[in-house]
Amino acid sequence: MQTSIEIIKNRSDIGAGTRGADLGIDAMEIAAINKGSDFFHRYPFVDVRTRNESVYENDQHPFAKYIPYVYQQCEEVASVVENCLSNGKFPLVFSGDHSSAMGTISGIEAAFPDKTLGVIWIDAHADIHSPYTTPSGNMHGMPLGAMLGEDNLKCKINDLDEETETYWNKLKDLKVKGPKVSPAHLVYFGVRDTEDPEDSLVAELGIRNYMVAEVRERGVETCVHETLERLASCDIIYLSFDVDSMDSELISDGTGTPVPRGFFPQEISMLLRGLTDSGKVQCLEVVEVNPLLDRQGNKMAEVAFDILEQHFQDKSQ
Numbered sequence: 001m002q003t004s005i006e007i008i009k010n011r012s013d014i015g016a017g018t019r020g021a022d023l024g025i026d027a028m029e030i031a032a033i034n035k036g037s038d039f040f041h042r043y044p045f046v047d048v049r050t051r052n053e054s055v056y057e058n059d060q061h062p063f064a065k066y067i068p069y070v071y072q073q074c075e076e077v078a079s080v081v082e083n084c085l086s087n088g089k090f091p092l093v094f095s096g097d098h099s100s101a102m103g104t105i106s107g108i109e110a111a112f113p114d115k116t117l118g119v120i121w122i123d124a125h126a127d128i129h130s131p132y133t134t135p136s137g138n139m140h141g142m143p144l145g146a147m148l149g150e151d152n153l154k155c156k157i158n159d160l161d162e163e164t165e166t167y168w169n170k171l172k173d174l175k176v177k178g179p180k181v182s183p184a185h186l187v188y189f190g191v192r193d194t195e196d197p198e199d200s201l202v203a204e205l206g207i208r209n210y211m212v213a214e215v216r217e218r219g220v221e222t223c224v225h226e227t228l229e230r231l232a233s234c235d236i237i238y239l240s241f242d243v244d245s246m247d248s249e250l251i252s253d254g255t256g257t258p259v260p261r262g263f264f265p266q267e268i269s270m271l272l273r274g275l276t277d278s279g280k281v282q283c284l285e286v287v288e289v290n291p292l293l294d295r296q297g298n299k300m301a302e303v304a305f306d307i308l309e310q311h312f313q314d315k316s317q
């Protein structure tokens, strides 16, 4: 029998460089309502308290913007996710910016401390910076750095103040001390917009990235099969779907850091389906819809919602 879904609405956008990803959650719900779907009414939901008001403050952490508030936000998300999983439910997490994944992964680890976690990151970005290497200071570029426990000091370009360092270490130890994911258990799909410190860390750690061209050439099924083989020793899998993994020119630019030459929605659907068929996926998160940046009305939210609706329809059959 299928586990019952709980929707988690995490309208936080302080990890992104542009405001508006917090509106992505409601943009997806409105996309659902406008097409006559009761999807968001079908499942119980939890609203996560946000710290978005911190943008009014004069932030003093140029290499990890709003880090004290991102930390609090992730703590909150982690508790909600942990609680959901401990109650035997499936967390379907709708988040604003991708820094949320630090909360989600920490919550999963807290709920299943003895299980080995695999992470599949469907994204245009590697999000494996640390405050020491970030070019922007935006924390949505760092969640995997924190969850792997990687400062990447070899590629250091920024000198941190004490408070940033303290909060960064707190984020790495959120809920469960130490690295939560091993690089061997992390697989990227669609990563194509990275900076040098990320490239060298990804190469050093041997993290697999299925680029769009490879997925097209070899087929989704083959790549999914290989991924699941690679994660054979993982008991559970977290799927993180950043909508910027999709082609910004052909689909929509309604996201904070759009990148062309990405996946088509159909390819994302096939990926989600194939990976979920493993029976190991315990949590799915969708992030980075920013309707304020969408020049085609609410297109990104509509496309993202269609993918999810289809996914959960298929799953219940």
Ligand SMILES: NC(=[NH2+])NCCC[C@H](N)C(=O)O
Pocket: 097, 098, 099, 125, 127, 129, 134, 135, 136, 137, 138, 140, 141, 142, 193, 194, 195, 242, 244, 256, 257, 288
């Ligand atoms: N989740 C995202 N959209 N991440 C974009 C990160 C972009 C860039 N690598 C940075 O660190 O600023």
